[in-house]
Amino acid sequence: MGTYGHVPRLVAETVIGWALIAAGLVMLVTPGPGVVALLAGLAVLARHYRWAAWVKVWALARVHDTAAQLRAHRVARRASGDPDPGATRSDPGPDDGPDRAGERDTSSPTAA
Numbered sequence: 001m002g003t004y005g006h007v008p009r010l011v012a013e014t015v016i017g018w019a020l021i022a023a024g025l026v027m028l029v030t031p032g033p034g035v036v037a038l039l040a041g042l043a044v045l046a047r048h049y050r051w052a053a054w055v056k057v058w059a060l061a062r063v064h065d066t067a068a069q070l071r072a073h074r075v076a077r078r079a080s081g082d083p084d085p086g087a088t089r090s091d092p093g094p095d096d097g098p099d100r101a102g103e104r105d106t107s108s109p110t111a112a
Contacts, residue, residue, distance in 0.1 A: 010048055013044055013045070013047060013048060014045065014048065016041075016044055017041045017042070017044035017045035017052070018041065018045070019041070020037050020038070020040050020041030020044060021037070021038055021041035021042070021045075022041075023037050023041075024036070024037030024038035024039075024040075024041060025038070035063070038059070039056065039059060039060070039063075042055055042056040042059065043056060
C-alpha cells in the first residue's frame with residue numbers, strides 16, 4: 001500500500017482531533033470535561049503532526065506541575081492546622097434539637 005492508503009486515515013484523524021479540540025474549547029465555558037477533550041484531541045493530532053505532539057507534551061507538563069503544586073499546598077495547609085476550606089462541617093439544623101419530630105421532650109417536668 002502506498003502513500004494514498006494513509007490519506008483517508010490522516011484526514012479522518014485530523015477531523016476527529018480538531019472536533020475534540022473544538023468540543024473541549026466549548027466545554028471550558030460550559031459543563032463538561034473540557035481539558036480532557038482538549039488533551040484527547042491533541043493526542044489524536046499528535047500521531048501525525050509534530051506541533052501537536054509538542055503542545056501535548058507541554059500541556060501535560062503544566063497539568064502535572066499544577067497537580068503537584070495543589071498537593072503541596074494541601075499538605076502545607078494540613079500541617080499548619082488550618083481547616084480544609086472545601087470540607088463541610090456538620091451543621092446542627094433546627095431538627096437536631098430536643099424537640100425533633102416524632103420524639104417527646106422528656107426533659108420538661110410538664111411533658112406528658
